[in-house]
Amino acid sequence: MDRRGFISSVVGGLLAAPLAAAAQQPRGKSARIGLLGDVPSFLDEAFRQGLRELGYIEGQNIVIEHRSPEWKYERLPGLAADLVRLKVDVIVAASPAATKAAKQATSTIPIVFTVSGDPVADGFVASLARPGGNITGLATIGQELVGKQLEILKGVAPKVSRVAVLQNPNTHHGVLRQAEGSARGLGVQLQILEARTPSEIETAFAAMSSQRVDGVLVLRDAVFRAQRAQITALAAKNRLPAVYGLREEAEAGGLIAYGASVPQLYRRAAAYVDKILKGAKPGELPVEQPTKFELVINLKTAKALGLTIPPSLLQRADQVIE
Numbered sequence: 001m002d003r004r005g006f007i008s009s010v011v012g013g014l015l016a017a018p019l020a021a022a023a024q025q026p027r028g029k030s031a032r033i034g035l036l037g038d039v040p041s042f043l044d045e046a047f048r049q050g051l052r053e054l055g056y057i058e059g060q061n062i063v064i065e066h067r068s069p070e071w072k073y074e075r076l077p078g079l080a081a082d083l084v085r086l087k088v089d090v091i092v093a094a095s096p097a098a099t100k101a102a103k104q105a106t107s108t109i110p111i112v113f114t115v116s117g118d119p120v121a122d123g124f125v126a127s128l129a130r131p132g133g134n135i136t137g138l139a140t141i142g143q144e145l146v147g148k149q150l151e152i153l154k155g156v157a158p159k160v161s162r163v164a165v166l167q168n169p170n171t172h173h174g175v176l177r178q179a180e181g182s183a184r185g186l187g188v189q190l191q192i193l194e195a196r197t198p199s200e201i202e203t204a205f206a207a208m209s210s211q212r213v214d215g216v217l218v219l220r221d222a223v224f225r226a227q228r229a230q231i232t233a234l235a236a237k238n239r240l241p242a243v244y245g246l247r248e249e250a251e252a253g254g255l256i257a258y259g260a261s262v263p264q265l266y267r268r269a270a271a272y273v274d275k276i277l278k279g280a281k282p283g284e285l286p287v288e289q290p291t292k293f294e295l296v297i298n299l300k301t302a303k304a305l306g307l308t309i310p311p312s313l314l315q316r317a318d319q320v321i322e
């Protein structure tokens with residue numbers, strides 16, 4: 001929950017669940033944690049900090065095996081298989097694509113996903129309260145957030161009527177159903193555009209120009225986060241007000257960012273790892289939904305676009321960039 005109470009309530013939270021009565025790792029034995037996916041240094045540190053707070057020190061009682069595809073998603077199945085061969089105690093998946101690869105690689109090693117817009121729709125878990133199988137983790141309630149992001153964009157730029165939704169088809173699946181419903185309620189028409197690479201991002205923005213969109217919603221994605229300078233520059237070049245899901249995108253020049261705190265999600269993932277190493281079954285650990293949301297507004301970008309941010313929205317902001 002952001003400090004201004006921007007969202008009145010969030011469904012779920014990590015529900016209490018009885019853990020298996022297993023002991024800590026035997027003395028002298030290090031737990032082996034597999035980390036699958038592209039993880040920026042600040043998120044890697046958030047995860048390790050969460051582990052340290054729970055008493056896990058790399059080189060003493062844990063070993064972290066990180067396998068990064070370097071943005072080449074086709075490498076994920078092979079990297080997941082490598083972690084399975086190493087017989088890691090738990091796999092932490094850094095993206096929906098990484099979760100899918102890990103799920104295909106093993107049905108026995110526990111898997112913790114750090115982000116998933118809709119883990120039920122993605123087929124990762126049976127339900128949020130009772131995931132079942134060998135997978136659990138943290139959801140970003142992507143469907144609800146997309147509706148809120150569109151509402152914020154419309155509030156900042158009331159004349160927006162045709163919004164491009166930039167998505168990575170490797171990441172986003174069930175999110176757009178809610179977006180379409182929210183758009184109808186706001187009198188906004190959506191134009192879905194896909195991009196997986198920097199060149200495809202360029203192509204998508206060229207299509208926005210030809211299709212005469214007047215606003216952009218950039219869905220949360222690891223590739224888009226890595227390319228945030230490119231995306232925010234293209235939005236500025238085309239004079240398109242845009243809303244993003246990550247604070248770093250607003251800090252890179254994006255107009256507004258609203259979404260769950262990703263570092264907090266990575267810290268919370270460490271708590272799942274701790275429970276699993278102590279004997280908890282992942283299928284009995286409820287999927288946790290975020291309790292902290294961040295609203296970041298870039299006034300410099302708003303001024304360049306000739307937009308005035310409503311005072312009520314500024315008051316709710318966690319960060320205002322001037």
